[in-house]
Amino acid sequence: MDTNKIKRFATEARNILKTGIAAKIMTLGFDRKGNVAEEHRPQLMQGGTLWNGQFYTEGFYHQWMSLFNRVQQKGINEVYEEAAYTWFNRLCAIRILQKNNLCSPVLQYADAARTPVIVDQARQGHLPPMKEDFRQRVIELLDDDTKVTEQFALLITAWCHDNPIINQCFGSMADYTELLLPNNILTEGGFVDMLNHTEFITDEDFQSPELIGWLYQFYISERKDEVFAKKGKFEADEIPAATQIFTPNWIVKYMVQNTVGRIYLDNNPYETALQKKWQYLVEPSEKTPAENILRYEELTDLKVADLACGSGHILNECFDLLYDLYIAEGYGRGEAIENIFQHNLTGVDIDNRAKQLATFALLLKACQKDASFADAHCLPHVLAMPKPWDEEQNGLVREFLPHFFLGQENQTHVNELIACFDLMQHADSLGSIMKFELSDSTRLLVKQTVEYWHNQNFIPEAIRVQLPAFELILALTEKYHALVMNPPYMGAGSMNEVLSKYVKNEYKDSKGDLATVFVEMMGQRSSIHGRYAFIIPPSWMFLSNFESLRRNIIENQTIDSLLHLSRGVFGADFGASSAVISNTKNPEACGTYFRLVERTFQEFDQKHLKLLFEKTLANHDFRYYFKGYTKDVEDIVYSENGAKIYYPNVSQSYFKELPETVFSYWVTKAIANSFNNIRLDTISKPSKGMMPGGNFLRFYWEISTKNIALNIRTHEQSLNSDLKWYLYFKGGTFRRWFGNLEYVVDYQHDGERVKAGDRNPSIYFKNNINWSKISSGLYSARIGKEGALYDDAACQCYVYDRNNYTYILAFLNTKVAQQQLWCQSPTFNYISSEISACSIIIENEIFNNITSITSQNISISKEDWNSHETSWDFGTNPLLAVDENTYIDNINHEIEQHEKETGEHICIDSTTPELDNLEWRMEQYKKKWERMFNQLHENEEELNRQFIDIYGLQDELTPDVPLDEITILQQGEIKITDQYQLTDNNGNIISDSKGNRLTTSGDVYIDWQDDVIIKQLISYAVGCMMGRYRLDKPGLHIAHPEPTAEEIAPYSYHGRKYEIDDDGILPLMNSDCGFSDNAPLRMADFVRIAFGEETQVENLNYMEQCLGKTLEQYFVKDFWKDHKKMYQNRPIYWLFASKKGSFQVIVYMHRMNAYTVERIRAKYLLPFIEHLEQEIKKFDMHRAELTTKESKQLQTLQKQLDECREYHERLQVVAEQAISFDLDDGVVVNYAKFGDVLQKIK
DSSP states (O other): OOHHHHHHHHHHHHHHHHHHHHHHHHHTTBOTTSOBOGGGSOEEETTEEEETTEEEOHHHHHHHHHHHHHHHHHOHHHHHHHHHHHHHHHHHHHHHHHHTTSSOOTTSBSSTTOOBHHHHHHHTTOOOOOOHHHHHHHHHHHTOTTOHHHHHHHHHHHHHHHSHHHHHHHOOOOTTGGGGSOTTTTSTTSHHHHHHHOSSSOHHHHHOTHHHHHHHHHHTHHHHHHHHHHOSOOOGGGHHHHHOOOOOHHHHHHHHIIIIIHHHHHHOTTOOHHHHHOTTOOOOSSOOOGGGSOOOSSGGGOOEEETTOTTSHHHHHHHHHHHHHHHHTTOOHHHHHHHIIIIIEEEEOSOHHHHHHHHHHHHHHHHHHOGGGGGOSSOOEEEOOOOOOOHHHHOOHHHHHHHHHTTOOOHHHHHHHHHHHHHGGGHHHHGGGOOOOOOHHHHHHHHHHHHHHHTOSOOOHHHHHHHHHHHHHHHTTOOEEEEEEOOOOOBGGGOOHHHHHHHHHHOTTTTTBHHHHHHHHHHHHEEEEEEEEEEEOGGGGTOGGGHHHHHHHHHHSEEEEEEEEOBBTTBSOSOEEEEEEESOOOTTOEEEEEEEOOTTOOBOOHHHHHHHHHHHHHOTTOEEOGGGOOTTOSOOOOOTTSEEOEEEEEEGGGGGGSGGGOOOTTOOHHHHHTTSSEEGGGTEEEEOOBOOOGGGEEEGGGSOGGGEEOSOOSHHHHHTOOOOEEEEEOOOSSOOBSOOEEEEEEOHHHHTTTGGGOOOGGGTTSOOBEEOSBOSSOOOEEOOOTTOEEBTTTOEEEESSGGGHHHHHHHHTSHHHHHHHHHHOOSSBOOHHHHHHOEEOOOGGGHHHHHHHHHHHHHHHHHHHTTSTTSTTOOSOHHHHOOHHHHHHHHHHHHHHHHHHHSOOOOOOOOOOOTTOHHHHHHHHHHHHHHHHHHHHHHHHHHHHHHHHHHTOTTTOOOOOOGGGOOSSTTTTEEEEEEEEOBOTTSOBOBOTTSOBOEEEEEEEEEEOHHHHHHHHHHHHHHHHHTSSBTTBOSOSOOSSSOOTTTTSOEEETTEEEOOOSSSEEEOOOGGGOOTTOHHHHHHHHHHHHHOSTTHHHHHHHHHHHHTSOHHHIIIIIHHHHHHHHTTTOOSEEEEEOTTSSSEEEEEGGGOOTTHHHHIIIIIIHHHHHHHHHHHHHHHTTGGGOOHHHHHHHHHHHHHHHHHHHHHHHHHHHHHHTOOOOGGGHHHHHHHTTGGGBOOOO
16 A cells, blocks of 8 residues: 555645635625625525526525524634535445445446436436435536536435445434535546546555544644644643554564454463464463453453544454454354444444544455445444533533433432533543443443333434434443554643643643543553553653653553554654553563664555564574664665664663653663662752753854853853843753754843743753754763853753762763663653753762863863854864974874884984975874874773763673764764775776765764865965954954944964955856956965965965865855854844846945945945946957857847846845844844845755
């Protein structure tokens, strides 16, 4: 079954139907908001209806008024949805019945004019049964061959009412629905045409009841997207769309076979034929003790249910298994089906549409087994939520009950049932989690009375309408032998007020998510020794707010087996878990666990997850290398280096030994014992950070540095300071030891505007250890900064005794801490409570050694971070920082390494440093940073070794750290690779026929990216041109508006005069543009000033060699793209550019004022336009003599001139506005003020 094709079919069908219905309703007098002008309303007259000057039947009037009332009640959009879905499910159901030979081909075309068979038969006098007034209308319409759509609407409506399956499953259509059959329903490409000629659904698909579920899920997928897009709480009518997810069939089989199937096998231990058929049956860790077996007398005694059944996929699988049991025990087909429907199987859903589809799917399944069920004489037991009791229409419940119970009730019965009906007023929000408090006598009375009424030939209408409510009460108070569910997923934050309040009161252990609420409910609705199974996100296994739920399960129930699944079960989800639990108290029980996931949360194609599970069931020693997985693999193959999948005999009491009773079944005893030491929160305070909201955050480079508070250390100082911005840690990428300080937060006057977002303010302004809370990979901790603040995404850890600070940081960045964190929660988040629960051993004998190594790590990481210009403490470009000391250190290191490796001491004579040679500087830079990289790598492995020894985990962990986990040189300067270029005997690189360089694999090494390093130098050089930096001193120079004359005055560097650009405007144009301050020219001058005139040409050539292009090409095509990337789409140099870039200049944001745009126009754009006109004039003077090349040059110049003139028109408008802005508003807001004269940021 190709679900991608089915999704396309369902979504296209929904849009076609909704569009057609929207058009149809407009023809009925409604506007887009559902209003109707008085003159467009029908008038009821004697003998019929007058509307729009034409005469219609009286029935039309009543249909139209019914439609009008529904639009007023629900809104026109909801009516679109209802009508579209009504036609979608009925016509799809008819097509499915037709493909299963359960009805005549009424939808097929009888001729090339696309006349449906049902219409063609009617024209021949064969009409389906219908009311007489309908018949007369059809006969009148049949006289007019142009009204095929109207004929079809009446005929198919009547056919649906007459067909037992369609009528019993879907009920009667609302009387206005016929009016809304789209006019294009029979056109080419219309919905009926799609059904008749679809390539999306195969004949085999039509045979599968699973198709119904996929159609339902995909049909509502766009509605689901709409619900999630609006954010906020889900209203009652949005809950079905928001929570509907279709479960892959193999997981459904796993759940059903290990609940219903296992109960049967416990009672029939010598049954082998069925056991072989159940492919996903998990062998239990231990045989079910005789006293814990759920005993039953007859198969009809087994109660099986899905109380969030959706379109019935799980119910269908339960049906199949139960059917096999009956056949195995000698029952006939019809008897087996009737028993399943009448005794065994119950489905409940909050959505009536889902209930209809589940009923249809089960009835289809029954018909496939025995065609006699096509008359719908026996229906499956599937329920939806009843309509709320209407006191105005029905009177008091108290007064109704004696009529229902025929006087058999007492006051206790009445009081208990009044409470039930009161609760069902909110059934559309609460669904199956409603708890009805019934005494045994009340429940028995309800059951007997419901059976009584069902056995009557005549049921009063008032009784008939309320029977579904009593049936639901029975269904939700039953104790089931097996419950199997994929419950709705909804976080507490999305619950509406009714739902939120109810789960907080009734499901205290699981209130954090609706899915876990259902899990708690399943345990309560299961009979003693019964089994229940579910599939939900894996958060319940680890998050602290579900600890009570986990404890209840391990103390009062038995986990038989559990599948821990990666992302991909439901598409791009957050992973899943499916468990089978027995309602048997056995705290020492052991279960079987399958770890079909790694912590990276990589997304698996669910067919590969299925294959991985199947292979592990067949071979319990199967191992898989998850890191080598890609979605295009053809097979899942065993790997010696792969991860273990199968974990049998895991004692659930073991989980109590782990922090917060997490279900970390894979954790070894040694790792678990590592928690038996000092909890980290006894010597420090891991805490949540603040949550000010994005509007109060900026990257530090967006605002004026003069407004940043650097010396605030207390709340009192902050309260009395007018400085607005505070340095702010906000998580960031994977980085250890130091860094990720890029933001500032508005905390003026002690956070007067963000006070609501304060968290743990007692530890603000401290040098707190921080980390990235959200991470799909490894944990990484860093030092903080005095005076800084910390976001919730960074968290914060204040260390009580500062002597322990460095030691704690060392521990947190080791494999031991990583294992403790993964043990607690292999999810996307590293939250403060998990850091708190980490257990540390402070080993005094090596304390100083550990802190010394850690201090060196911090120093190396700090120097690396601050060598990049996006660092707050950036000094100068690292190539310019290379000096004689760098050279000497490199030589000394080379001597030390040689002695370390060979035992020999050598002498290396140093030559004169070539500080004026850029290539030499590059060589020294690489040697220095490769030395630093290797030292950091060595240090991290040494820290791992020491802590592994401290904890005695030598058999569990190795100290190795992969090179790609060393977190310096992260801005693209290096690549960690095992690929080597192939060369011939002469050292020439070998390429294939397409020019691609050939490579071979080898040892992992550092591959330097020279172009990136040169681009960083160029970026720094542009900063010097703009005055942001100075060559003669480190750090920021001008990062504020209105610099003084002194600040932009020329200065001397190595005896050479360097000039800052006078207006902060720099052209990025070709060399023939005529501007003396064009960026390539300024770059050449920078190289002369920085490295000397004698080597200028050599250095420029080297730069272009590294770039792989000329400096002019780089500035014109690539510089601003790289700048945007470096500054994370918050550029400080803004690009004013014509449409195709014939004219482009960058402007330093901090130096802009209200007259900057006019200066661009007058000083740059107009002169460039004049330059182009002069060049064109030169060609025009001898136009007749132009060569082909010169003619093309002329055409190019003319296009550039037209482009620049058009840009001038736009730029002049902006210049006249004299726009000024406040840097505090940030780049996004300020950039937008200039409209399309600026190049788009994204």
